[in-house]
Amino acid sequence: MSSTTRNQHDPLPAGPVGHEAAGPAQPPSVTALLHAASVRCADRTALISSRATLTHRELGARVTGLARRIADAGAGPGSRVAVCAEPGWEHVVGALAVLWTGATYVPVPPDLNRAARWQRLAAVGADVAVTQPWLRERMDWHADVTVLTVNGADSPEAVGPVEPPSAHGGTLALIGAPESGTVPLSLSVAAVARTVEDVNRRLGLTCEDRLLGVTPLASERALYDMLGPLTVGGALVLPDDIDLRNPAAWVALAAGHTVTAWSATPTLTRMFLDFAEGADGTLPVPPRRYAISGEPLPRATAERLRALAGPGGRVLYLGEGADPGIWATCMPVGDLDDDWGWVPLGGALTHREVRVLSDSLARCPVWVTGRVHHDDPDASAPDGRLLPSGYLGRELPTGIVEFAGDRAARMWLNERPLNLLDVELALWRHASVAAAVVVSPTGTGTVAHVKPERGAAISGEELRAYLRRMVSPYLLPERVELVLDFPTTPDGRVDRAALASSAPTAPLPGTGADTAVTAPAPDAELLERAASVATRLLGVSPIEPHMNLLDLGATSVDLVRLATVVEEELGIVVDMPELLQFPSLAVLVSGHSTRDADDTDTPDTPDTASASVADPSAIPVTDDVLHRLQDRQAFKDRRPGLRHDLDDAEGIDLAPEHTERIALRRTVRRFGSGPVPAAALGALLAALRETDTGEGPHRAYPSAGGAYPVQVYAVVRAGAVDGLPGGCYYHHPVRNRLIPLTPAHALHPEDHHEVNRAVAERAGFALHLVGRTQAVTPLYGELADHFTAYEAGAIGQLLMTLAAEHGIGLCPVAGVRPGALVGALDLAVGDVVLHTLLGGPAPDTDGDAQ
The missing domain is CATH 3.40.50.12780 (ANL, N-terminal domain)
Incomplete structure (x- = not known):
C-alpha cells in the first residue's frame, strides 16, 4: 500500500499552480x-x-x-x-x-x-x-x-x-x-x-x-x-502466482509473448534488468515502454532502463498521487542533470496539481525543500483540498519538482532531520555496488545493506571506509552488510521494516514514521576539555556537544583554528573533513577517549604524527585525500608547488616586491555594517568592461583567443546595495551596464556548502562567474574547459585585488549547488557556474579578513 496518508489539516485552496489544463466536466x-x-x-x-x-x-x-x-x-x-x-x-x-x-x-x-x-x-x-x-x-x-x-x-x-x-x-x-x-x-x-x-x-x-x-x-x-x-x-x-516474484519467469514471458511495456516499482524493475541483461540472448526484443513508480528511482536504474529501451523507447517516472488517481506527477527520463542522483518527481499530470508546502502549509519558494502535496480532483471534494504525499521535494524554476527525500527513509538527530537516502546515493555511485538500502533500526545508528555487482570483490569494511569520505559522521553506518537481494513488501517495494528488524540494536523508546536516533556519545571528560577550548577561542558559552558551531557564528577559519588548538592541547587527531561537514564538539572529539589522549605519549610505534610535523618530507605525495589535520598541514609545509631542487641554485635578483596591492587582497567572511554604495559596486565591476584599443576588443584580464567565454552575474539582496534594487543582473561588459534579469534575488544559503552558509547569510550580494563553453569550444576543443577556468581565475583575482579600494569585502567560495541559478539567471544549456564571490561592506577591522 502507498505510504500516502490523508491530510489532517483544514482544506486548502488548490489554485492553478501546476495545473496543465482544465479538464472536461464529465470525463469518459x-x-x-x-x-x-x-x-x-x-x-x-x-x-x-x-x-x-x-x-x-x-x-x-x-x-x-x-x-x-x-x-x-x-x-x-x-x-x-x-x-x-x-x-x-x-x-x-x-x-x-x-x-x-x-x-x-x-x-x-x-x-x-x-x-x-x-x-x-x-x-x-x-x-x-x-x-x-x-x-x-x-x-x-x-x-x-x-x-x-x-x-x-x-x-x-x-x-x-x-x-x-x-x-x-x-x-x-x-x-x-x-x-x-x-x-x-x-x-x-x-x-x-x-x-x-x-x-x-x-x-x-x-x-x-x-x-x-x-x-x-x-x-x-x-x-x-x-x-x-x-x-x-x-x-x-x-x-502465474508462483512466478509473481520470479524474474527468470518474467524474462521468459517477455520473450515468449513479445512484451513491449513494463510497469513496476524500481525494486522489481532492477530485478528484471538484472535477469534481462544476463539472459544470454533469451530476450532478443526488450520492452521499450516503461512506467516506474512506488519508490524513489535511482539514477543508475533509470540509465539502465534508457539503454534497454533504446532510442525510440519511453521511460516515465510516476510520482504517487495520494488518494484520487494512482499517480499525480510524471518525469520523462531523458538527459538527467549531473546533480540528480534520484530522478525528479517531475511536473503534474494533466488535470492534476502539485505543490511543495512547508510544515505550516505555506507554499515553499523555489529551491526550498518541503513536503510534496497533491490536489484531490474528486468531484465530491469541491473545496480543492491538498493531500500530502510521502515525499519531500523542492520546486525548480522550470516547474519541475526535484526529489529531496522520502519520509520513510529519514531519521532525526538532535532535532535535525537526516536523510538516509543520502547514504544510499553515495553507495549507489560506487562502482562495485549494484543496489543499496540503509535503514535505522530502533536503536542508535544505521545499517547499510548492499547488493554487490556481479563478480565484484568488495567487503563491507571497504565500503564503510569509502562512506567516511562521503557522508556526515552521524549518517555513517555502524556496519555494511552484503546481501544477495532485499526483502520486498507485498506491493513490490523494498521492505525497510524487515531490513531494520533483521539488524538488531539496542532499542530506544518512541515510535513514529521518522525514527529518532541518538548520536554516539563522546567521552565526557575529553568533551569537557574540548568545550573549554572552544569557549576560549569562540567567545561563547555554554556549548552543547551536538550544537552546530556555525550557528554560534563560527567560520571555517575558526573551525581550523579550533582543530589545531585541540590537537596541540589534547593530543588527539581531528578528522577535518568531517568537522567541516558537521561542525560540533561531538564530531571534534569523535573516535577518541580520555585514555586515547593520555596514551599518546607512549605509543607502541614511533610517533608518526610528531614526526610528520617535525619532518614534512616524511609524508609522501599521494593521490588519496589527507584527512588528519597534522598530515594536511605537514603536506602544505613541504611547499610541494616549489622546485626544491633549485632552492640553492644561482640566480638573478629582481627588484624588491611591491607589497601594498598584495596586502589589499583579503578574503572577508564577516562584512561591515550598512549597505554598499551602488557607485562602489559599479566601480568594481567597471574593471571588467571591454574597450577597443584599436587592435580589437580588450579587457583587463586574459582570455584564450579573445573569446571571453566567462560571464559575470550579480545577485543583490534587497537593501544591500544602496541605490540598486534587489534582484539578479547580468554585467554587460561591452555596454558596461548591469542588465536586470529577475526582481527576486537568489541568495539562498542552503545552495552553498554548510561551512559557507553563514557567510552567504551575511552577504549582501554575490558575483557569479559563469562559463559558456559554447563560446570557446569551437576554437579549442578539449582545451576549452581549461581555458575557461583560467579566465575565471583571472577575473576573480582582479576583483579580489580591487575590492578593498572601493570599500568592498569579498569572500570567494566554490560549490554552489548545480542548477540553483539556472532559472534565476536564465542560463543556457551548457552554462557552468565556475566561481562565486560573496560580497558586502569591507569589515571595520582586519580580524574578519584573511
Missing part, C-alpha cells in the same frame, strides 16, 4: 474506454495467462456476464464488492466486472487468513465477493457474504449488456487494510480515467503493445496494469 469512464477498445479491437488478444488467452470480444462477454450476476446479487453504485483471486485472467474479469456495475472494487489478497479476510470484508462493508472456483472451495466465507465465482475459460458467461452503464461518480476502488486502522486509498472514477488516458498518451501505448503485469493485485498500481493496455486495445500478459 474507464468502462466506456474499455468498451470502445473492445469494439475497435474485438479480435485482438486482450489477456494472456497460463490458464487462458482471451480476445477483447471474449473478455467483454465475460465481464458483462459477470457484471450482470454481481448486479443480481444486489451490488451496484454505492456498494463495495471484494475480489479475492490469485493472479490470472479470472482476477481481471472480476475486477472489470465490478467496475462495470458501478460498484467500488476492493482487492482482497487470497493469502490472508480467515480472521483477517473476514475483518477486511466487514471493514469495507462488502456484501459480495468474487473469487476463483478453487478458492471458494478452499476458503471459509462469512455467511453474510454472497460469494460468486468466475466461470472457467471453456464456459463463456451469458452475454450481458454490450453498452456500459452510464458513468458513475464517486469511488472506483478502495485499496488498503482498513481493519488495521489505516485509512485506505480511495481512488475516484474520474481521476483514474484521466490518469490512465494521460499516462497512455505520454507512454505512447497502442493496440500493438503488450504489458507484463507483475504488480501485486492488492496494489493501486495494478489498476493501471489492467486498464492501461486494455483501454487502448492492447494486451496484458500475466504470470
Whole structure:
C-alpha cells in the first residue's frame, strides 16, 4: 500500500499552480474506454495467462456476464464488492466486472487468513465477493457474504449488456487494510480515467503493445496494469502466482509473448534488468515502454532502463498521487542533470496539481525543500483540498519538482532531520555496488545493506571506509552488510521494516514514521576539555556537544583554528573533513577517549604524527585525500608547488616586491555594517568592461583567443546595495551596464556548502562567474574547459585585488549547488557556474579578513 496518508489539516485552496489544463466536466469512464477498445479491437488478444488467452470480444462477454450476476446479487453504485483471486485472467474479469456495475472494487489478497479476510470484508462493508472456483472451495466465507465465482475459460458467461452503464461518480476502488486502522486509498472514477488516458498518451501505448503485469493485485498500481493496455486495445500478459516474484519467469514471458511495456516499482524493475541483461540472448526484443513508480528511482536504474529501451523507447517516472488517481506527477527520463542522483518527481499530470508546502502549509519558494502535496480532483471534494504525499521535494524554476527525500527513509538527530537516502546515493555511485538500502533500526545508528555487482570483490569494511569520505559522521553506518537481494513488501517495494528488524540494536523508546536516533556519545571528560577550548577561542558559552558551531557564528577559519588548538592541547587527531561537514564538539572529539589522549605519549610505534610535523618530507605525495589535520598541514609545509631542487641554485635578483596591492587582497567572511554604495559596486565591476584599443576588443584580464567565454552575474539582496534594487543582473561588459534579469534575488544559503552558509547569510550580494563553453569550444576543443577556468581565475583575482579600494569585502567560495541559478539567471544549456564571490561592506577591522 502507498505510504500516502490523508491530510489532517483544514482544506486548502488548490489554485492553478501546476495545473496543465482544465479538464472536461464529465470525463469518459474507464468502462466506456474499455468498451470502445473492445469494439475497435474485438479480435485482438486482450489477456494472456497460463490458464487462458482471451480476445477483447471474449473478455467483454465475460465481464458483462459477470457484471450482470454481481448486479443480481444486489451490488451496484454505492456498494463495495471484494475480489479475492490469485493472479490470472479470472482476477481481471472480476475486477472489470465490478467496475462495470458501478460498484467500488476492493482487492482482497487470497493469502490472508480467515480472521483477517473476514475483518477486511466487514471493514469495507462488502456484501459480495468474487473469487476463483478453487478458492471458494478452499476458503471459509462469512455467511453474510454472497460469494460468486468466475466461470472457467471453456464456459463463456451469458452475454450481458454490450453498452456500459452510464458513468458513475464517486469511488472506483478502495485499496488498503482498513481493519488495521489505516485509512485506505480511495481512488475516484474520474481521476483514474484521466490518469490512465494521460499516462497512455505520454507512454505512447497502442493496440500493438503488450504489458507484463507483475504488480501485486492488492496494489493501486495494478489498476493501471489492467486498464492501461486494455483501454487502448492492447494486451496484458500475466504470470502465474508462483512466478509473481520470479524474474527468470518474467524474462521468459517477455520473450515468449513479445512484451513491449513494463510497469513496476524500481525494486522489481532492477530485478528484471538484472535477469534481462544476463539472459544470454533469451530476450532478443526488450520492452521499450516503461512506467516506474512506488519508490524513489535511482539514477543508475533509470540509465539502465534508457539503454534497454533504446532510442525510440519511453521511460516515465510516476510520482504517487495520494488518494484520487494512482499517480499525480510524471518525469520523462531523458538527459538527467549531473546533480540528480534520484530522478525528479517531475511536473503534474494533466488535470492534476502539485505543490511543495512547508510544515505550516505555506507554499515553499523555489529551491526550498518541503513536503510534496497533491490536489484531490474528486468531484465530491469541491473545496480543492491538498493531500500530502510521502515525499519531500523542492520546486525548480522550470516547474519541475526535484526529489529531496522520502519520509520513510529519514531519521532525526538532535532535532535535525537526516536523510538516509543520502547514504544510499553515495553507495549507489560506487562502482562495485549494484543496489543499496540503509535503514535505522530502533536503536542508535544505521545499517547499510548492499547488493554487490556481479563478480565484484568488495567487503563491507571497504565500503564503510569509502562512506567516511562521503557522508556526515552521524549518517555513517555502524556496519555494511552484503546481501544477495532485499526483502520486498507485498506491493513490490523494498521492505525497510524487515531490513531494520533483521539488524538488531539496542532499542530506544518512541515510535513514529521518522525514527529518532541518538548520536554516539563522546567521552565526557575529553568533551569537557574540548568545550573549554572552544569557549576560549569562540567567545561563547555554554556549548552543547551536538550544537552546530556555525550557528554560534563560527567560520571555517575558526573551525581550523579550533582543530589545531585541540590537537596541540589534547593530543588527539581531528578528522577535518568531517568537522567541516558537521561542525560540533561531538564530531571534534569523535573516535577518541580520555585514555586515547593520555596514551599518546607512549605509543607502541614511533610517533608518526610528531614526526610528520617535525619532518614534512616524511609524508609522501599521494593521490588519496589527507584527512588528519597534522598530515594536511605537514603536506602544505613541504611547499610541494616549489622546485626544491633549485632552492640553492644561482640566480638573478629582481627588484624588491611591491607589497601594498598584495596586502589589499583579503578574503572577508564577516562584512561591515550598512549597505554598499551602488557607485562602489559599479566601480568594481567597471574593471571588467571591454574597450577597443584599436587592435580589437580588450579587457583587463586574459582570455584564450579573445573569446571571453566567462560571464559575470550579480545577485543583490534587497537593501544591500544602496541605490540598486534587489534582484539578479547580468554585467554587460561591452555596454558596461548591469542588465536586470529577475526582481527576486537568489541568495539562498542552503545552495552553498554548510561551512559557507553563514557567510552567504551575511552577504549582501554575490558575483557569479559563469562559463559558456559554447563560446570557446569551437576554437579549442578539449582545451576549452581549461581555458575557461583560467579566465575565471583571472577575473576573480582582479576583483579580489580591487575590492578593498572601493570599500568592498569579498569572500570567494566554490560549490554552489548545480542548477540553483539556472532559472534565476536564465542560463543556457551548457552554462557552468565556475566561481562565486560573496560580497558586502569591507569589515571595520582586519580580524574578519584573511
